[in-house]
Amino acid sequence: MKILMLNAHESKGGAARAARRICDALSQVGVDVQFQYVYPQAMGLRDKGRFLFRALRDRLPALLSARKRVMFSAGFVANPALVAKINTSDADIVHLHWVNAGALSIADLLRIEKPLIWTLHDNWAFTGGCHVMWDCQRYTSGCGACPVLGSGDAEDLSARLYRRKRLIYERLNLTFTCVSRWLAECAQASGLTYDQNIAYLPNMIDCQRFTPGNQMLERERLDIPLGRQIILFGANAALRDANKGYVLLLSALADLPPDADIELVFFGDSSSVDSIGGFPVRWMGHVADDAVLIALYRAADVMVVPSLQESFGQTALEAMACGTPVVAFAATGLVDIVDHQINGYLAKPYIASDIAQGIEWVLGHPDYPALARAARVKAESCFDQRHVALQYLNLYERKLLEARKSCGHVANDS
Numbered sequence: 234m235k236i237l238m239l240n241a242h243e244s245k246g247g248a249a250r251a252a253r254r255i256c257d258a259l260s261q262v263g264v265d266v267q268f269q270y271v272y273p274q275a276m277g278l279r280d281k282g283r284f285l286f287r288a289l290r291d292r293l294p295a296l297l298s299a300r301k302r303v304m305f306s307a308g309f310v311a312n313p314a315l316v317a318k319i320n321t322s323d324a325d326i327v328h329l330h331w332v333n334a335g336a337l338s339i340a341d342l343l344r345i346e347k348p349l350i351w352t353l354h355d356n357w358a359f360t361g362g363c364h365v366m367w368d369c370q371r372y373t374s375g376c377g378a379c380p381v382l383g384s385g386d387a388e389d390l391s392a393r394l395y396r397r398k399r400l401i402y403e404r405l406n407l408t409f410t411c412v413s414r415w416l417a418e419c420a421q422a423s424g425l426t427y428d429q430n431i432a433y434l435p436n437m438i439d440c441q442r443f444t445p446g447n448q449m450l451e452r453e454r455l456d457i458p459l460g461r462q463i464i465l466f467g468a469n470a471a472l473r474d475a476n477k478g479y480v481l482l483l484s485a486l487a488d489l490p491p492d493a494d495i496e497l498v499f500f501g502d503s504s505s506v507d508s509i510g511g512f513p514v515r516w517m518g519h520v521a522d523d524a525v526l527i528a529l530y531r532a533a534d535v536m537v538v539p540s541l542q543e544s545f546g547q548t549a550l551e552a553m554a555c556g557t558p559v560v561a562f563a564a565t566g567l568v569d570i571v572d573h574q575i576n577g578y579l580a581k582p583y584i585a586s587d588i589a590q591g592i593e594w595v596l597g598h599p600d601y602p603a604l605a606r607a608a609r610v611k612a613e614s615c616f617d618q619r620h621v622a623l624q625y626l627n628l629y630e631r632k633l634l635e636a637r638k639s640c641g642h643v644a645n646d647s
Contacts, residue, residue: 234264234265234325234326234629234630234633235265235266235267235323235324235325235326236259236264236265236266236267236324236325236326236327236328236629237266237267237269237319237322237324237326237327237328237347238252238255238256238266238267238268238269238328238330239269239270239319239327239328239329239330239332239336239337240252240268240269240270240271240329240330240331240332240336241270241271241272241330241331241332241333241334241335241336242270242271242272242274242331242334243270243272243273243274244274244521245272245274245469246331246469247354247469247545247547248330248331248354249270249330249331250547251330251352251354251412251436251437251545251547252268252330252352253268254436254437254438254439254618255328255352255437255621255622255625256268257439257618258437258439258618258619258621258622258625259622259625259626261618261619261622262619262622262623262626264622264626264629267322267324269318269319271312271315271334271335271336272284272334272336284334284335286335287310287312287334287335287336288334288335290310290335291306291307291308291309291310291333291334291335292304292305292306292307292334293307294307294362294382294390303363303381303382304355304363304364304365304381305362305363305364305379305381305382305391306333306334306357306362306364307362307390307394308333308338308339308357308362308394308398309338309339309340310335310338311337311338311340311341312335312336312337312338312341313341313344315336315337315341316337316341316344316345319345319347320344320345320346320347324347325347325348325629325633326347326348326349326350326629326632326633326636327345327347327348327349327350328350328351328352329349329350329351329352330351330352330354331354331355333357333364339397339398339401340401342401342405342407343401343404343405348406348632348633348635348636349405349406349407349408350407350408350409350410350628350629350632351407351408351409351410352409352410352411352412352434353409353410353411353412353416353420353544354412354544354545355544356372356416356419356544358398358409358420358425358426359372359419359420359423359425359426360372360376360391360395360423360425361375361376361377361379361390361391361392361393361394361395361398362376362379362381362382362390362391362394362395363379363381363391365381365476365542366381366419366542367380367381367541367542369381371391372395372419372422372423372424372425373422373423373424374424375392375395375396375424376391376392376394376395377389377391377392377395379391379392395424395425398425399424399425402425402426402429406635406636406639407429407430408429408430408431408432408628408632409426409429409430409431409432410431410432410433410434410628411431411432411433411434411544412434412435412436412544412545412566413433413435413543413544413545413546413565413566413569414433414566414568414569415544415564415565415566415568415569416544416545416565416566417431417432417433432628434621434624434625434628435545435569435615435616435621436545436547436550436616436621437616437617437618437620437621437622438547438550438551438554438612438616438617438618439618440554440612440613440616440617440618442523442527443523443527443530443551443554443555443612444527444554444555444556444609445531445555445556445605445609446527446528446531446555447531448531448532451528451529451531451532452532454528455528455529455532457496457498457515457532458496460494461494461495461496462493462494462495462496462534462535462596463495463496463497463498463532463533463534463535464486464495464496464497464498464512464533464534464535464537464592465498465499465500465529465530465532465533465535465536465537465552465557466479466482466497466498466499466500466536466537466538466539467499467500467501467517467520467529467536467548468501468502468538468540468548469501469502469519470501470502471499471501471502472502472504473502475541476540476541476542477539477540477541478538478539478540478541478562478583479539481539481541481583481585481588482537482539482585482588483509483510484585484586485537485539485585485586485588485589485592486509486510486512486589487510488585488586488589489510489512489589489592489593490593491510491511493512493596495512495596496512496513496514496515497509497512497513497514497515498514498515498517498529498532498533499514499515499516499517500516500517500518500519500520500526500529501517501518501519501520502516502518502519503516503518503519504516517529526551527551527555530551530552530554530555530557531555531556531557533552533557534557534595534596534601535557535558535559535560535592535595535596536548536549536552536553536557536558536559536560537559537560537561537588537592538559538560538561538567539560539561539562539585539588540561540562540565540567541562541564541583542564542565543561543565543566543567544565544566545566545569545570546561546566546567546570549561549567549570549571549577550570550612550616552608553570553571553576553577553608553609553611553612554608554609554612554613554616555609556605556606556608556609557605557608558576558577558578558595558598558604558605558607558608559571559576559577559578559608560577560578560580560588560591560592560595561577561578561579561580562579562580562581562582562583562588563579563580563581563582564582564583567579569615570611570616572607572611574594575607575611576604576607576608576610576611577591577595577604577608578590578591578592578594578595579591
């Protein structure tokens with residue numbers, strides 16, 4: 234069995250990290266898997282120009298709207314060269330991940346001549362174009378009057394794209410996998426995907442690599458104070474992406490006791506601010522090296538993930554695998570990862586003061602080592618890469634058998 238794993242980016246973003254982890258785990262259980270990407274991490278001028286041209290065309294509707302910074306993709310930028318490469322490959326199954334930014338058009342799916350599995354990392358596949366739908370429910374019945382686009386027109390672009398997707402999905406035999414139960418429930422509620430094959434298969438983690446360690450030793454290596462309690466927060470473009478909850482985190486930190494001996498460590502973005510809520514803050518910037526991430530998780534006392542919407546929550550899982558309890562809101566994909574007052578704290582959505590209470594609860598826990606152990610146990614028991622990889626292997630085998638039956642013959646897997 235040969236699997237072609239396809240993602241827009243080589244390593245940028247959570248979907249790329251998740252796709253690569255699936256590749257690594259599948260390889261370890263004997264699956265022949267190739268990771269195909271459209272945009273490399275290290276891009277020369279030509280690659281950068283190509284990326285910007287395709288990505289901007291894909292996001293043009295949002296850029297022309299009143300809300301230029303929202304994520305909305307039209308999905309009409311075709312990629313015939315990539316489709317041809319896929320069709321001439323020896324892959325038995327094509328496994329799609331995040332394929333926006335002009336990587337593939339929605340119509341390109343009709344041109345791929347191989348069985349398709351599509352892992353969803355956001356809301357785009359089952360909406361009229363938005364990636365984060367917030368509290369909008371229009372995706373269940375056709376979109377239109379799109380709040381992401383700032384539109385009041387029931388027949389706007391989101392409604393037209395929604396109908397186009399529906400016509401395309403009706404001609405495909407797609408299998409969707411969702412990385413959280415919440416995401417699967419949303420897909421099942423959508424008028425686009427309610428009648429499609431939808432499975433819950435979570436993101437995975439290498440529990441042999443992401444492990445608890447010596448907190449004091451990691452702090453010395455990172456030059457983080459040994460005597461203070463460390464609050465960790467991190468997300469890609471954390472200060473610019475409103476969905477990551479940075480503003481709510483600031484409010485929560487303002488509710489903490491001003492005399493608490495706390496230091497903040499933030500990664501994924503940078504700032505010249507050296508103090509927040511009266512607490513010193515250390516900015517780590519973008520962290521691409523897993524070894525540094527692991528050291529940060531081990532050095533922290535609590536990881537705060539105040540996102541408004543998370544399809545999964547990989548930083549939460551990574552922290553827990555390293556034995557660091559997590560505070561998050563009791564909403565969306567994070568409820569699959571954090572168990573309230575067992576391995577972390579789930580605050581009432583979206584109340585900043587309850588995030589503050591959760592931070593205090595973790596930092597003041599009478600048996601913190603037990604809390605840390607529970608976080609590690611949850612990561613191992615539910616998200617270990619070998620366990621999830623075997624679920625994917627089972628899905629591939631069923632998909633391949635289904636495809637062979639539809640062609641009128643059944644052969645042994647090779």
